[in-house]
Amino acid sequence: SNELTQPSSVSVSPGQTARITCSGDVLSKQYAYWFQQRPGQAPVMVIYKDNERPSGIPERFSGSSSGTKVTLTISGVQAEDEADYYCQSADSNGTYAHVLFGGGTKLSVL
């Protein structure tokens, strides 16, 4: 199916490692992208093409891919990382592909 599935919530303590997963058949063929959305703010891309980090994004953010699952890992979680995280991909190649978003995962820093 052309759906991306994420856990609705993940909780970690400060300094621990948070792992947020995203599953979907398209991920075996298409890249994944991750966005962070803090309350009341626009999404910000934190990972592109599975594991590339845009300039200005802290090194504690990393991405990995295996088959139909991708994972966003946040090492040494800080209070400011508390946000919603969305994975994104596409249902095919080319400019006529449809953009897909996962349902989002709320990361709570306890």
Place this chain on the structure above:
Amino acid sequence: QVQLQESGPGLVEPSETLSLTCTVSGGSIKNYFWTWIRQPPGKGLEWIAHMYETGSSNYSPSLKSRVTISVDMSKNHFSLKLTSVTAADTAVYYCARGVPSEDYFYMDVWGKGTTVTVSS
């Protein structure tokens, strides 16, 4: 540094047409994809449509019959029109820039979003 700014009415009556514009500043509208995404209150992100500067476009299947997007290179902005709106179209609407990469694109810059409420 490129910035995007959405603009348009914050309140639209049911059955009317929602019209939004995204103005691109600090960069060119050429050689990029331009995308509209929305987020209903308390819900996740939903892709609406995207367009390349050449005019080729693609629409969400669930909205295709009601959506039109266009690019105006002379004004460095792009627009969204959504017809026959209902309360279900109430959302924060975002525009985003898509950077071409291999045979797809990724959305690296987003506007701050504009809230649109459908109500009489």
